[in-house]
Each structure stands twice: as structure tokens, then as C-alpha cells.
Amino acid sequence: MKEFRITEDGSHTLYLPELNETYHSSHGAVSESMHVFINAGLKAKFQNNDSLNILEVGFGTGLNAALTFFVAEKNNVKINYFSLEPNPLSIDEVEKLNYNSIYGGDEMKDLILKFHSAENGVKTSISDNFLFCNNKEKIQEISLESDFYDLVYYDAFSPSTQPEMWTMPVFEKIYSAMRKNALLVTYVAKGEVRRTLKSCGFAVEKLPGFAGKREMTRAVKY
Template sequence: MRELIITADGSHTLYVPEMDEHYHSINGAVQESLLIFIKYGFDTCTANPLNILEIGFGAGLNAFLTAMKSLEGNRRVHYTTVEKYPLPENITDSMNYHTYAGKGTREMFRLIHSSPWNSDVRICNNFTIRKIESDITICIPEGTYDLIYFDAFGPDKQPEMWSEDVFKRIAALTRENGIFVTYSAKGQVKRNLIGCGFNVSLLPGPPGKRQIIRADKKAN
């Protein structure tokens, strides 16, 4: 069961009662994603073309904001995202993220969600998405990546997603000097990343969160 919630910045998120967990911050879903994944991730990664791996497609907010960002320049983005539990169309059609991105973007958001799984789909000129319906604890996506968006449910809700074993899988897929961003700044998350070859920095978080993690893959 998923409940649609209005967050502090007016954008939607989803609440999962059985986990007592939200997909994005109740203090502002869009502003959280813009800061953590776009400002600290996309804007600081200079690779072109840019290969992104997202863990936790969820409501598609990060993918949508990244697609919109790709329209601002000439960088080609290939976006691979892993999600175990895709949302039904009646839920995604109710979400209001397009109202933060300008006229005509509702169809782009719908296309991101309606595109077939496990196939490359071109959403706009510079943005291609591949959605993988699976679990990162058992799935190893093909390719290597410049930027990792790690947006699974929290370590206290899904500890297996934040384990050193999972981070080792991700480290093996991350190019030298590649960037890893996530909303969690828990000590164990930091230690697991360091143990897998990342240099970890703590950066100021969005409203309601003091710090977040941005990590860089060490060069061999």
C-alpha cells in the first residue's frame, strides 16, 4: 500500500505504512532531490557522455529531474535504474512533479514511467533510460558508471541494501573518480563506503537533514 503525501515544498511523496517510511523527505521531496542528486551529483560530474546508475527508481523523481537537467546542455545521459517494486500507473499519474519543471513536462514524466522495463528507451534528445526490475542485492547491471544515485529506503528499514557487500558491487561498477551520492550520513554507511574504496565527504543536507554523503571512487 502506498499513500500520496504533500511535502513541505508542495511536492508529492509516497508513504509506506507497513514500513513507516517515505519515498522522499516530508520536508520537501523536490528540493531534497535537487540538492542531493542534481547539485551534489549531476552538476559536479563532468563526464560526457554521462552514465548514471540509480539504486531505487521509486517514484521516478530523480530520473525526471535528471532528464530535465539534460535539456539544459549538450551532455548525453544514459540512466540505468534498478527497482524491485515498480509503482502502478494510477499512482504515478497522480504525482505533481511536472508542475515544478514547466509546461509540457507531464508527458515526459509519464513516458519515463510507461517506458518498458529492461530496455533502452530514449526519452528526449540527450536522455536515455533503462529501467531494471530487480533487486541490487542479486542484480549486477551491465556497464560502468560515472555517477551513482543511491536512493534506497533507509538503512534502518532495509539494512541489506546498505551493506558492504552491496557497496562492493557498486564500487566494481563505478569508474575511477566516479561520484556516489546518497541522503544518508550514518556512520556505518560511511564506513562501508570507505571500506569499498571511496573517499567520503559529508555535505550540508536539505531541510530536515543536517548532512548527506558524497563519495568519490579512489583511483587505483
């Protein structure tokens, strides 16, 4: 049974007792998402790009997608957003999320609900500039188009909790699906993960982590 918790910036995260892990940092769900995925990922790809194909592994609450929508709309960047989430939230859980009180107001509330209500595997037009598709398949099982994605949000649970999500076969599949100069960003900074990424062909950068974390990881496909 998922537990709702308030993080330090006032926004919700969810705690899974069976994994003993939360969906976001206790220091701030919205703040962490902005730091790791928006500032280090999305905004880094804005230059010279008026459209982006984004893959998110670990859709979770939909927070990363929602913040991407707001920031991309503000910058007039078209987004084709494809996410993977084998264990989606229920609509009852989605309706309890309080992100709208921190960012985006009623539009955030409606947006999160629209994401979670979208039909599985079907492309949904969220706006003229934002196409969304969520899929319940696991990354290990789904086929991904080659040389397609400009940006990958890798937001799976930690390697200690879900080691199967941080393996070479998984990252090789993602590498093949990424375009040249595409970025992968993740909150994880473990040396083993970085070595795996390098073995798959990525160039790996160490960036300052969010709040209590010293580092995060950004990987580039050259």
C-alpha cells in the same frame, strides 16, 4: 497501500505504512532531489563531461530521473540512465503525481509517465541525448557492467528500514561498476554507512544535508 502526501515545497511524496517511511523528505520532494542528487551529484560531474552513465538504485517515483533529464538537456549533456526498482508504481499512481505543478509543466507530466511506461530491461530513447532503462531486479541479484558508471544515485529506503541495501557486498558491487573518479551520492549520513563505504575503497565526503538533515554523503572512487 501507498498514501500520497504533500511536502513543504508543494510536491508529492508517497508514504508506505508497512515501512513507516516516505519516498522523500517531508520538507520537499523536488527540493530534496535537487539538493542531494542534482546539485551534489549531477552538476558536480558536468565539468569536462559531455556524456554520463548514471545508475540509480531506488527509482521510486522517477523524480530523480526527470530532474536529471531537464538539467542535462539544458546543459547539452548526453545521459545513459540505468535504474533499479523492484517495486514500481502503478500507472494510476504515477498519473496522480503533481511534480508538473512544481517543475517542468506538461513536459514533466509526460516524462514521468514515459519513464514508468518503459518496458522492463529495455533501453528507451527519451530524447536524442537521453537513453533510459529501468529494471525490476534487486541490486543484490543483477549483474552490473564493470568500470562503467560515472555517477550513482543511491536512493534506497533508510538503513533502519532496509538494512540489506546498505551492506558491504552491495557497495562492493557498485564500486566495481563505477569508473575512476565516479561519484556516489545519497541522503544518508549514518556513520556506519560511511564506514562501510570506506571499507569498500571509497573516499567519503560529508556535505550539508537537505533542510532538517545536518549532513548527506558523497563518495568518490579514486
